[in-house]
Amino acid sequence: MLFQAILTLALNTLLSQAQTVNTTIQVSISSTPDTTSAVKLSPSLVSFSIEQDLWAEWVGTTTKNAFFYNALDNLQKLTGEPPFIRIGADSEDHTNFDFGTQISSTIFPAYTTTTPYPEATNITVGNGFYDLAAQLPAGTHVWWGVNFRDSNITAAYLEAMAIVKAFKSAPFLAAGITLDFLEIGNEADLYAEHGLRPVGYGPDQYVPDWTAFATNISVATALYNTQTRLVGGAFASSTHTVNGLSPQGIITSGILDSGAGSLITLISQHHYSGSFCSGSGGLLQDLMTKSTIRSNLSSFSPDIQATQQKGLQYVLGETNSYSCHGAPGVSNTAGAALWALDYILYAAQIGISRVHFHDGIGYKYNLIQPVTLTRSILDGTPLATPLAPHIQPAYYAAIITAEAIGRSGSTQAVEITIDDDRIAGYAFYEAGILVRAILINSQAFFQGETNRGSVHVDLAIDSNPQTMTIKRLSIGYADDTAGVTWGGQTYETPDARVSGKPTVEAVAVSAGVDIQDTEVVLLTFA
Numbered sequence: 001m002l003f004q005a006i007l008t009l010a011l012n013t014l015l016s017q018a019q020t021v022n023t024t025i026q027v028s029i030s031s032t033p034d035t036t037s038a039v040k041l042s043p044s045l046v047s048f049s050i051e052q053d054l055w056a057e058w059v060g061t062t063t064k065n066a067f068f069y070n071a072l073d074n075l076q077k078l079t080g081e082p083p084f085i086r087i088g089a090d091s092e093d094h095t096n097f098d099f100g101t102q103i104s105s106t107i108f109p110a111y112t113t114t115t116p117y118p119e120a121t122n123i124t125v126g127n128g129f130y131d132l133a134a135q136l137p138a139g140t141h142v143w144w145g146v147n148f149r150d151s152n153i154t155a156a157y158l159e160a161m162a163i164v165k166a167f168k169s170a171p172f173l174a175a176g177i178t179l180d181f182l183e184i185g186n187e188a189d190l191y192a193e194h195g196l197r198p199v200g201y202g203p204d205q206y207v208p209d210w211t212a213f214a215t216n217i218s219v220a221t222a223l224y225n226t227q228t229r230l231v232g233g234a235f236a237s238s239t240h241t242v243n244g245l246s247p248q249g250i251i252t253s254g255i256l257d258s259g260a261g262s263l264i265t266l267i268s269q270h271h272y273s274g275s276f277c278s279g280s281g282g283l284l285q286d287l288m289t290k291s292t293i294r295s296n297l298s299s300f301s302p303d304i305q306a307t308q309q310k311g312l313q314y315v316l317g318e319t320n321s322y323s324c325h326g327a328p329g330v331s332n333t334a335g336a337a338l339w340a341l342d343y344i345l346y347a348a349q350i351g352i353s354r355v356h357f358h359d360g361i362g363y364k365y366n367l368i369q370p371v372t373l374t375r376s377i378l379d380g381t382p383l384a385t386p387l388a389p390h391i392q393p394a395y396y397a398a399i400i401t402a403e404a405i406g407r408s409g410s411t412q413a414v415e416i417t418i419d420d421d422r423i424a425g426y427a428f429y430e431a432g433i434l435v436r437a438i439l440i441n442s443q444a445f446f447q448g449e450t451n452r453g454s455v456h457v458d459l460a461i462d463s464n465p466q467t468m469t470i471k472r473l474s475i476g477y478a479d480d481t482a483g484v485t486w487g488g489q490t491y492e493t494p495d496a497r498v499s500g501k502p503t504v505e506a507v508a509v510s511a512g513v514d515i516q517d518t519e520v521v522l523l524t525f526a
């Protein structure tokens with residue numbers, strides 16, 4: 001026993017030493033964007049998808065929810081454009097409309113340990129529900145979902161009429177808040193599985209079903225004369241094949257060919273990296289790992305190509321780390337910020353023009369918790385002290401992306417080829433000139449570990465810039481849920497506004513940069 005214990009101890013010491021050996025890697029960055037791989041980044045590349053059962057709490061009723069507003073406005077200040085907001089998701093398909101309801105009334109199931117904040121099963125909304133969106137930041141582009149799941153065309157029709165009416169009203173016009181898309185049904189590819197459509201409900205059944213709703217809605221709301229268009233797909237689990245429920249499948253079955261179908265200008269799909277209702281360090285490292293991020297996203301490449309061949313835009317309209325509203329101790333941690341950052345930037349590289357992070361009140365994977373919570377997001381335990389509105393670590397991924405994009409309106413990005421399985425990098429160009437680079441060290445460094453590893457990156461840039469500044473995302477441990485700082489500043493404030501003195505290091509480019517395990521650096525070239 002003793003011998004075994006000593007052996008295990010020795011082995012662990014060896015292993016932990018092996019992990020913490022510092023390495024040096026050489027990284028070449030081109031001073032001009034590669035014409036074949038450079039992609040233009042949308043200023044709203046990081047956007048949101050909001051579960052609509054508690055929409056009124058997100059946005060505020062009698063007055064705007066300043067915390068949510070500020071969290072969005074921070075991003076607008078950095079890129080010049082507020083995040084795009086999708087409202088709906090699962091609860092859009094549990095919603096009916098009633099003229100007599102002022103804002104909304106909701107019925108929630110009992111919460112459980114695994115689902116501390118469940119989605120409402122029944123939502124009844126009135127005109128006021130949609131009117132609240134006028135409290136979003138001025139200039140926000142909105143996309144709203146209507147109920148398709150219940151096969152009740154009257155419900156979908158009344159909702160669409162109310163949505164279009166709201167966005168034509170004076171407060172929306174004054175603020176330039178626009179209804180860019182209507183979505184008819186959330187994850188209709190799962191309806192048959194849930195007994196809501198017949199077995200064998202494939203593209204040939206879905207297309208006429210959807211078209212009947214889309215025709216009614218587009219004629220009734222005179223959508224042709226507005227700037228509002230329709231979302232195609234919104235599927236949860238693409239087959240990636242032409243004979244299944246996928247973009248290519250519904251295009252082959254003729255979804256674009258009807259009058260209403262011609263209003264589809266965007267294909268949306270949903271993605272989670274798996275479903276885990278309990279978390280672990282291994283799961284967090286899997287999430288952060290460069291190769292799993294790439295394989296998760298590149299599985300959509302056939303769908304993206306089929307979409308782009310038709311001249312349509314492709315977005316992830318609903319996504320986040322793990323379904324189950326996130327894995328506890330994983331989705332709500334600092335490590336998830338590194339996942340989100342690499343995920344967003346890699347998505348853009350393969351033709352995904354926006355990434356809408358799904359957030360619902362109290363969900364574990366949120367970037368933003370916009371209201372006071374009275375029970376634990378991890379297991380539903382009542383909290384001794386209510387938790388005031390706050391951002392979660394993944395919000396820093398949105399901030400870093402926004403800073404990297406900047407306000408040029410035409411920033412391009414290229415993934416930097418790095419022969420290392422934990423260092424990912426992206427170069428950013430304005431007017432064809434290298435301005436910034438992001439490097440991510442996705443090796444998880446956990447609480448309880450010592451000897452944090454570090455990678456030294458030597459840079460080779462053909463234009464030989466002499467100096468650069470380094471801004472760091474500082475994280476104690478990958479499994480921390482707070483205490484993250486970005487260039488010395490924090491967004492973990494009562495009003496979501498940034499606080500603290502900014503700190504960057506100015507160094508010679510020839511000195512390179514050290515990046516610790518579980519760290520991000522933003523390099524800005526002079």
Ligand SMILES: *[C@@H]1O[C@H](CO)[C@@H](O)[C@H](O)[C@H]1NC(C)=O
Binds near residue numbers: 105122123124
């Ligand atoms: C949903 O709520 C509305 C309004 O309270 C009610 O009329 C309706 O019967 C409910 N539907 C279900 C399926 O519970």
Ligand SMILES: *[C@@H]1O[C@H](CO)[C@@H](O)[C@H](O)[C@H]1NC(C)=O
Binds near residue numbers: 157219
């Ligand atoms: C749409 O459906 C609703 C509800 O059935 C109906 O009242 C309305 O007349 C329809 N509109 C069009 C343009 O088909």
Ligand SMILES: *[C@@H]1O[C@H](CO)[C@@H](O)[C@H](O)[C@H]1NC(C)=O
Binds near residue numbers: 096097152154155158
């Ligand atoms: C469909 O929605 C309408 C409008 O709210 C409602 O009056 C009607 O009862 C619904 N039909 C069914 C079958 O639920």
Ligand SMILES: *[C@@H]1O[C@H](CO)[C@@H](O)[C@H](O)[C@H]1NC(C)=O
Binds near residue numbers: 273287288293296299
């Ligand atoms: C997606 O990432 C998860 C880790 O977060 C991994 O377990 C899973 O296998 C990946 N899926 C694909 C298709 O690469």
Ligand SMILES: *[C@@H]1O[C@H](CO)[C@@H](O)[C@H](O)[C@H]1NC(C)=O
Binds near residue numbers: 021453
């Ligand atoms: C590893 O790099 C860090 C700086 O990032 C340094 O503090 C540490 O001493 C280095 N360890 C070894 C073994 O070289």
